[in-house]
Amino acid sequence: MPEIRLPITTERLVLRRFNGGDLDAFHAYHSLPDTARFLPGPAKTYTQSMERVGRYANFVFEKEGDWVALAIEAAERPGLLGEVVLKWLPGEGQAEVGWTLAPAARGKGYGTEAADAVLSLGFEELGLHRIEARLDELNHASAALCSRLGMRLEARHIDKWRYKGQWATELVYAILAAEWRIGAARSRYARPLRIRFQ
Numbered sequence: 001m002p003e004i005r006l007p008i009t010t011e012r013l014v015l016r017r018f019n020g021g022d023l024d025a026f027h028a029y030h031s032l033p034d035t036a037r038f039l040p041g042p043a044k045t046y047t048q049s050m051e052r053v054g055r056y057a058n059f060v061f062e063k064e065g066d067w068v069a070l071a072i073e074a075a076e077r078p079g080l081l082g083e084v085v086l087k088w089l090p091g092e093g094q095a096e097v098g099w100t101l102a103p104a105a106r107g108k109g110y111g112t113e114a115a116d117a118v119l120s121l122g123f124e125e126l127g128l129h130r131i132e133a134r135l136d137e138l139n140h141a142s143a144a145l146c147s148r149l150g151m152r153l154e155a156r157h158i159d160k161w162r163y164k165g166q167w168a169t170e171l172v173y174a175i176l177a178a179e180w181r182i183g184a185a186r187s188r189y190a191r192p193l194r195i196r197f198q
């Protein structure tokens with residue numbers, strides 16, 4: 001895998017490696033039941049947040065199962081807004097994208113902007129072929145984000161997961177490199193500068 005050059009800058013955001021200074025802001029949104037509602041575990045304890053920020057800060061992307069984990073902050077105003085992650089899946093050129101924003105950072109398009117930059121990283125820099133997102137059917141905000149990214153709804157798996165005391169239906173969205181390039185070319189026409197690696 002090629003080296004991942006960070007930070008990545010977009011129109012409004014900087015995507016960078018996590019560091020220890022992100023812990024309190026990370027814990028502030030990951031300790032909320034609202035944030036955890038559609039994530040695998042319960043709201044995080046401080047210890048769990050410490051462990052996660054440590055893993056994110058030290059991520060390596062060298063083999064299947066590894067993650068790229070990027071802290072999202074506004075270019076004009078430092079401070080953690082959320083995270084976007086890319087997981088290397090088994091099979092050639094396959095990965096999964098995921099996202100979480102602090103409540104105050106939602107509703108501004110930051111999640112879409114950050115995830116679009118990660119799709120660009122995956123397809124343009126890492127040479128991936130297909131990126132998917134898996135979500136609970138009730139997570140309408142995440143499904144809308146997938147649609148904004150141009151991802152296709154590929155599958156609906158009824159009662160695929162049991163978590164938070166109930167069965168959940170899983171939606172699988174995906175996008176291929178070729179599909180992303182068509183969408184990127186369209187929006188490049190509208191917005192000349194998409195992202196910049198440093």
Ligand SMILES: CC(C)(COP(=O)(O)OP(=O)(O)OC[C@H]1O[C@@H](n2cnc3c(N)ncnc32)[C@H](O)[C@@H]1OP(=O)(O)O)[C@@H](O)C(=O)NCCC(=O)NCCS
Nearest residue numbers: 035038099100101106107108109110111112135141142145
């Ligand atoms: C999933 C999650 C990241 C989506 O956040 P979001 O704010 O809805 O998504 P975006 O950041 O892309 O913002 C889109 C919203 O901003 C609005 N918006 C404002 N300015 C915008 C802009 N310049 N560009 C795009 N959208 C913009 C959009 O209209 C949309 O609002 P709407 O939902 O009322 O239509 C967020 O709900 C979250 O963190 N949830 C908890 C964790 C979670 O469930 N993670 C996913 C597990 S699968």
